[in-house]
Amino acid sequence: MLDLVSLRRDFHMHPEVGFTEFRTASKVAEILASLGYEVLIGPEAMDGDARRGLPPADVLEAAYERALRDGANPQIVEKMRGGYTAVIGIKKGSKEGPTVAFRFDMDALPVLESTDMDHVPQAKGFRSRYEGNMHACAHDGHTTIGLGLAEKLADGNFSGTVKLIFQPAEEGVRGAYSIVQKGHLDDVDYLFCHHLGTNVPLGEVHGASLGFLATTKMVAHFHGVSSHAGATPEKGRNALLGAATALLNIHGISRFSTGSTRVNVGVLEGGTAANIIPQYAKMVVETRSVAEEINAELEQRVRTIIAHSAAMHELDYEIEVVGGAIPINSDLDLAELAMEEARAVEGFTSFKVSDSNSMGSEDASFMIKRVQERGGKGTYMAIGTDIPAPHHHPKFDIQEEILPRAVALLHRIATRFLT
Known part of the structure; x- marks a missing residue:
């Protein structure tokens, strides 16, 4: 036994x-x-x-x-x-x-x-x-x-x-x-x-x-160009700045009248030194909602923000879904x-x-x-x-x-x- x-x-x-x-x-x-x-x-x-x-x-x-x-x-x-x-x-x-x-x-x-x-x-x-x-x-x-x-x-x-x-x-x-x-x-x-x-x-x-709650867990990867932050900053494409832009706008998403929502950027990391334009940054974000459909819309808004934040700073990006659930x-x-x-x-x-x-x-x-x-x-x-x-x-x-x-x-x- x-x-x-x-x-x-x-x-x-x-x-x-x-x-x-x-x-x-x-x-x-x-x-x-x-x-x-x-x-x-x-x-x-x-x-x-x-x-x-x-x-x-x-x-x-x-x-x-x-x-x-x-x-x-x-x-x-x-x-x-x-x-x-x-x-x-x-x-x-x-x-x-x-x-x-x-x-x-x-x-x-x-x-x-x-x-x-x-x-x-x-x-x-x-x-x-x-x-x-x-x-x-x-x-x-x-x-x-x-x-x-x-x-x-x-x-x-x-x-x-x-x-x-x-x-x-x-x-x-x-x-x-x-x-x-x-x-x-x-x-x-x-x-x-x-x-x-x-x-x-x-x-x-x-x-x-x-x-x-319904949820989607995502990792966004931002890819830029490194350059000397003092001598030639205009030659760089700051991946960390693009990710930070996305973070602030994600947390600014309006709440929904149709049901409760949650959004959180839990990880933001990138860069190698103070005098180097960051070539790469990673952001880990989650969405949650009481309804599967609302979470899907919230996820799409997050994806749109990531895409446009990358575009603002002339970055490439990809989004990886690393977890999910439904009610x-x-x-x-x-x-x-x-x-x-x-x-x-x-x-x-x-x-x-x-x-x-x-x-x-x-x-x-x-x-x-x-x-x-x-x-x-x-x-x-x-x-x-x-x-x-x-x-x-x-x-x-x-x-x-x-x-x-x-x-x-x-x-x-x-x-x-x-x-």
């Missing part, structure tokens, strides 16, 4: 950011295979061309080598080389029936974990061993819950098919789209996604989380059924069919939409755990007693739809 706490702590000690989850994915694949699941990894699990915001090749290779040093199965990770870190486990039951899928994200964040002794992972010896990376959003817990559910369903004593989707690169909303594009959601009748925490206390569970429209009847099952799980005492507890974005939205487009249903649940610090904070942590409760909940949901 899997030791959920030990498993979660192992994942916590070895956090891997998006598309570099080689060790984590290797462990997931090994456990699924040991439980008799059909396991899809590498290009079988995701469309390589549909991956967004893939790290540079040298970063991927360094993470691959580190995973091997830290015990990843060489035969498994070889198939994941280059950032193919999704894992899908499939178990067919003893009789025909629906296909029920569950999604679990695996990636960590580029956050330096706290070394203060009031931080439980530090005090109990399972703080991150990868300095600068940290599980600061409960994905170590999500992965563990997925494997606990896999164990519960391993006997195949049900009617239908279970599909367990372990997704890379949720942070930055980058990884789900490639799994969708590979077609793995096309045969799913019911899809359940969830998140631990999100300001929901221990003992409370929500059948549907509302408030997720989640959960099926509330599915959420109600999930809450019926939650009431039977010891430790859950407060229940809401739906609640607005997010103003972020989630790329599980693409998975849920694809299922719904094919006539199925999906929902995104919130499972409560008290947290000592906000998500993405150096002292973020979860209460480990939630792990078996969450497994029990998902097992009851699966059993309900597979009988």
Whole structure:
């Protein structure tokens, strides 16, 4: 029987950011295979061309080598080389029936974990061993819950098919789209996604989380001409000035009367020295909105500003989309059924069919939409755990007693739809 706490702590000690989850994915694949699941990894699990915001090749290779040093199965990770870190486990039951899928994200964040002794992972010896990376959003817990559910369903004593989707690169909303594009959601009748925490206390569970925003993440590259800033400034084409022009105008975009919007330039960098006209500049920008159509219009305005800012300064430019998501429209009847099952799980005492507890974005939205487009249903649940610090904070942590409760909940949901 899997030791959920030990498993979660192992994942916590070895956090891997998006598309570099080689060790984590290797462990997931090994456990699924040991439980008799059909396991899809590498290009079988995701469309390589549909991956967004893939790290540079040298970063991927360094993470691959580190995973091997830290015990990843060489035969498994070889198939994941280059950032193919999704894992899908499939178990067919003893009789025909629906296909029920569950999604679990695996990636960590580029956050330096706290070394203060009031931080439980530090005090109990399972703080991150990868300095600068940290599980600061409960994905170590999500992965563990997925494997606990896999164990519960391993006997195949049900009617239908279970599909367990372990997704890379949720942070930055980058990884789900490639799994969708590979077609793995096309045969799913019911899809359940969830998140631990999100300001929901221990003992409370929500059948549907509302408030997720549509978003587009873009990197704009500006290319100019370098020149001596004192002797021949007129010979240069200042890429950083063009990017700065774009930044100021992007933040000056009018708000929309049709729905809330957000826009932010989070990175602006370029130049090499005070006396050199910057030849290159990079800007990272995101748009968000409550509606997919509004976000699309906001994105187009950003693109127009970038194009005209580049033209003003006689620059070349290109725009790269590195992430995206759409709003989640959960099926509330599915959420109600999930809450019926939650009431039977010891430790859950407060229940809401739906609640607005997010103003972020989630790329599980693409998975849920694809299922719904094919006539199925999906929902995104919130499972409560008290947290000592906000998500993405150096002292973020979860209460480990939630792990078996969450497994029990998902097992009851699966059993309900597979009988």
